[in-house]
Amino acid sequence: MKITLLSVTLTMVLLMDVHADVKPQRNFDVKRFAGRWYRVGLAYNSAAFAQHRNKLAVCMGVVEPKSNGDVVMTVWRTKSSFLCQKEVYKYEKTSVPGVFTYFSTRHGRMKDVTVVETNYSEFALIHKHRKFHREFTQVSLYSRTQKLRPEVIEKFKRYALQHGFPEESIIIPPLTDNCPHARH
Template identity: 55%
Template sequence: MRTTVVAVVMVMLCVMMAHADMKPQRDFNLQRFAGKWYRLGLAYDSPAFVPYRDKLKASMGMITPLPNGNVNLTMWDATTVGCQIKVYQYEKTTVPGQFTYFSTRHNMVKDVTVVDTNYTEYALVHKHKAFNREYTQVALYGRSQTVRTDVIQRFKAFALSRGFPRESILTPPPAGNCPPSGSRR
């Protein structure tokens, strides 16, 4: 019993340390990061995600900086009931490139870190939450609906380095007309 407790504590410490070492993009510039992004890749370690893997489509988001340094993220996701719009409010932290937001779906605060971006082509974003256990998500965003193969490989290598199994790393197909053509900015 004692060995099991020690093992559980060690695993929890390793997970917390792995999250603690997540560093944002050096000299992160929110104004350059603002604008339209497409979520082209996703790695997610939640067991609840498994049934939806084959239904996932690339989605589009709009990052809008606010005067106080916070961010609005509007996402359009293709779902089985149509194109759904969601708005998230990310609060800045003391570290540029790191944000928190309150998930009404999970009723908890999540951490978001922009890990790597060149601002004009791609971004790697890391999300983390503690919910009965630690859950982590890594997303690849692109300024267009396609990115170079080496960018996709960088995303996959990053996800693997964070402990994601290969089968949890996805690059979903485009969503079609989501958002509808008139909604795109």
């Protein structure tokens, strides 16, 4: 019994350490993070992702902090040349500023969302993953505008590569005008 309990404990400690190198923005301020953001970069480590990479375009979201520290993220995505899809996510605050959890209906699991780095006025690096399972880990580059300086895009690519994402999974999607709701 001791060996089984010891091996279970060791496994849990190792699993908890999988994302120990993912640190949130120091002194994260959710009020400064509020407002419109465009997802202008994406890296996803799921093998199934590669077949969808040509379907992606820049999408827009609005971050709305709540008085309890939670965040509502409304996202508009172009699904086809005629369809604009709106999705609403509720990110629940954790005890660590800049780290949130949310329930992914697509994957049926809780996920962590960490604001790794932001200067609030130009860009943000977001690390999203399913707890204890790296299959659905993703890194996003958010921008206050639809275009970013090349230096910031390179920073995003370096971050993704340093966290084990293959180069072919790092995408800078094309701009889109096909989502009228996103042009607010």
